[in-house]
Amino acid sequence: MNPQTLIRSLAGAALCAGALLASARAAMPAELLASYGTQAGSAGAAARGQQFFTAKHGRDWSCASCHGAAPTQTGRHASTGKAIEPLAPAFNAQRFTDTAKVEKWFRRNCNDVAGRECTAGEKADVLAFLLTLKP
């Protein structure tokens, strides 16, 4: 391979990598927590998050109904019985790494649990709670 071809290949590879990075919606749980905190105008509080997670909000289910009060273990869907992988990031590395996915599930599940979407503050609180759970 002559130097020019090499440079062209390298430039191509760099472009591809850049495009991949730009299109990826990957995020770290801590970044998401910070982002929700910024949107809410105050940092997430783990104690408030735990309270929100385990309490009912005027409907049949709480978050814990499917995820378990300690979402460090496999939960069970309250109506179908299907196993639900642990929600706490320290116990399941897939959790809270895809912003679109996180938003989709907050939207649906808050609607089931509270009959409305959750506020950024509530999301920050719940995520702060989940991030305190360590093996």
Add this chain to the structure above:
Amino acid sequence: MKTLLTLAVALAATLAIPARADDHGPRVPPLPAYQQECGSCHVAFPAGMLPAPSWKRVMGNLARHYGTDASLDATMTASLSAWLAAQAGTTKRVREEPPQDRISRSAWFVRKHDEVRPATWQLPAVKSAANCAACHTQADQGDFSERRIRIPR
């Protein structure tokens, strides 16, 4: 050489015929997006087990999906709906539109499960007729064959 090539092509074609799962007709490999979007709260039910009008109603009402909000964005809803419409009713004996568009209320489903004791349905590990994987150990792969059944005690 040409003969060899023809043979190879024929062999490949034979291997490509979808495996038959029990008497549930050809097993269609689930669309990855279907698996991902519809297999979180329950098994990604084989698309062939409901007729097209049932799938259409289910997909048209995802925000109120058997007591939960299962809504998707419009693009995903449209693409999954198209796939489901193409696969709908391909399982043997799926003609009827079951009550509430529930697979478990189909006559063929009820008949197939008439040997299951009521106490088994009540087991915490089973809980719901929608929990196929409680007994059909390969349900997430679309394999409902009898030899894959393990009924919990």
